[in-house]
Amino acid sequence: MHEMALMSEALRLAEESARAAGAARITALRLRIGALSSVVPEAMQFAWDVARRGTLAETAILQIEPVPAAAQCARCESEYPCDDFWTPCPRCGAVGGELVRGQELEIAAVEIEPAATPNQPCVRNADAV
Numbered sequence: 001m002h003e004m005a006l007m008s009e010a011l012r013l014a015e016e017s018a019r020a021a022g023a024a025r026i027t028a029l030r031l032r033i034g035a036l037s038s039v040v041p042e043a044m045q046f047a048w049d050v051a052r053r054g055t056l057a058e059t060a061i062l063q064i065e066p067v068p069a070a071a072q073c074a075r076c077e078s079e080y081p082c083d084d085f086w087t088p089c090p091r092c093g094a095v096g097g098e099l100v101r102g103q104e105l106e107i108a109a110v111e112i113e114p115a116a117t118p119n120q121p122c123v124r125n126a127d128a129v
């Protein structure tokens with residue numbers, strides 16, 4: 001199941017950007033998954049439940065944004081939705097259009113909760129120890 005490896009990598013990247021932003025935790029991770037990316041969304045969900053343990057995303061929500069596949073016809077250049085690589089162009093019937101969408105596997109968004117900032121007054125007068 002390669003979803004586990006993909007999810008671990010996505011989580012690693014999400015944690016990295018969350019840390020860089022000074023987040024206390026990740027509240028949601030949104031992934032964009034193309035219909036032809038060979039990733040099974042259900043398997044991603046399962047991998048998520050396992051992989052997020054002990055990470056900043058432990059209590060986060062996983063949102064999967066499916067991307068329908070589309071191809072561009074090599075002959076008439078029209079763009080059309082397709083279910084696989086062999087869907088013929090509905091306009092001219094040519095087969096073998098170039099896939100322009102549907103193989104995505106990327107992080108669409110990482111929502112974070114900022115680290116709690118103590119409610120300190122701006123002026124501090126006890127800096128010196």
Ligand SMILES: [Zn+2]
Nearest residue numbers: 073076089092
């Ligand atoms: Zn065509």
